[in-house]
Amino acid sequence: MALMTSWVASANRAETPFPLNNLPYGVFSVGDDAPRCGVAIGDMILDLAAAEGAGLVTVHDVPAFDAPSWNKLMAMGPTVWADLRSKLMVLLGEGGNQDAPLVAQADAVMHMPFDVAEYTDFYAGKHHAMNVGTMFRGPENALPPNWLHIPIGYNGRASSVVVSGTDITRPNGQTKAPDADMPSFGPCKRLDIELEMGAIVGTSSQLGQPISVAQADEMIFGYVLLNDWSARDIQAWEYQPLGPFQAKAFATSISPWIVTTAALEPFRTSTPAREKGLLPYLAEPKPGLFDIALEVTMAPAGKPATTIARTNYSQMYYSSAQQLAHHASSGCAMSTGDLLGSGTISGPEKSERGSLLELTWGGKEPLTLDSGETRSFIEDGDCLTLSGAAQGDGYQIGFGSCTGTIQPAVKFPE
Template structure:
């Protein structure tokens, strides 16, 4: 396990900060002016465009309002920039130029860190798949026949991926309950979250080519927290035979900082033992998951936050590298800025389930929040927040906030 790298930015040495010098996650910020690229360090934001203009960093498009140019530059550039920033911020190396490029984090606006090219959501958590299959079928047939052989996924919507803090309107949609004779159109009544990690593709692949699992791992720039909001009642009516559509197209929230693979390297861990041997194109080649503690809080309007889930990314059945390798295996071109959702991350026990669908077992078992309110699904005014960090020796690697508040549906048609 690596130790804390001390910085002259004193708040970066606090063992409770999400952003020590060991982390250096990349994002995009503005301070009443044009958005540009940055890294987080302690309670500060370091303006990379200013360092680029001062000649302290090479031109990697840090003056752009997205990280895509830098992400496309590849592993060596990612390594070199990270090493340069580490040296500039290391204890004893303070300079006026770098000091002048720091902003208080609470005084800036954080933006979507990269332009999302495509969004693919997977279904790669075994416990979640088993829970959902048990709810809608039965435990003996919970997993689809293909589940233990390939990471199942569907193509989502890049247009509605939003940064943490963006309010989300309750979706409208067509629903048909088991007792209804005909479908109806109206606001979702069974609104849910999905606790996920998102892998961000840096370097692209060419159409018509495949990539190995190791090559796929090299293509991944970093990771974000991801909440794939889900309208369960809309989904139940629409998903057969082609899977989720409008039920998941209305919003996906991600954290504002992309944590690099280099920052997570000390926390690599193996995927679980295989129940069926995987085919060569997605076979495990080493530790490709990460030991990242995850949790979810729910806060009702004017209420207190309640922790409703605690789990870990290491419970996933398929790694992001395996998901990416499978995605490209048909010859599908992967692009800089592609976002791959892990699928809901649920552990083996009740308190480790990553969706309300599982927590309340389809709405049958309400959860009680601080203050006495109960929930089966999300109500208007509720704020959901995802939290994640990897614990090191005297430091932790955090992802920053991944929050969203649900506003009433916008009724623009017949309801």
């Protein structure tokens, strides 16, 4: 597919992440105005609430966009999603209505694009799992016995999912040094990122009713960049036998724009060859991953950013549709606004590792930044940014950035 042209001039530039082919959904505000739904087009935002009020865009003649989230539209299902996308392409395409209300992105503040119902994070990147497993258990026992058969996950905290640009407070927690008799409590010393994609569930499923991978794929409204911040020292002490808890509960950052599955369709790609066949309920009827190039930068306070990793979403072993189908396989009800983290996305090369734990091999091989400073893990004041885009013919489908700056831990009350 080639670039689709728009009367919004900035949407026709090859470098924009938001051409007419994309049309991602976000929530924005300007000045003292209330947050409302918008669509990114070039360097502008279509004010959907205003467009709806003017009768330029309607959905079932029901107000849907004068709200601080996309949940209402998400719950309406794929037919409505497709109808809205078609209307937006006509409105913003060549020959469209140039009276459509636009706002400069530079003047807008972005908010959480949807209300997160629940959050589940997965451990579904094989290179990441092999690296981490090798560090702690040796290469012969790197993957747990179930890993090649099942998308492993855990239930996270919806309450701590925040939009890009939100500062992240270093967590306090309980840790134990290998040579200590007792654990201690205090600020995390091994703070890390996890480069992930987040899949957003649009339509719900019923309690007790499993879904197929094909149904799961239709239920996914769109995708965001996701940084599942991780306190590695807290995690190492707490995770057995039930898995991560406080080490993951303090913050998860997402990018502000929801890139729809429809926009990513030209970039579908298959999951990798299987060492062992999956059970039939996880079979993919069509390619479930997307060719999305991803990048991580780190910038110490007041210093330039250094690119520390580049990889691709196509490296995942399990797709989001497989993860969603497995999640519902027990009869677990899935809800509008559920967020599924892909798991850390790493590739086979060192430069493709999606966490500092891997990049520095547990802190033993510190990174040297362009500023000359070194890092094993994240220090206070460091700003971490995830970015990503699918590259088309003369255009790209971008997500915007997913950024967070680390603030010092809060002193615990005595």
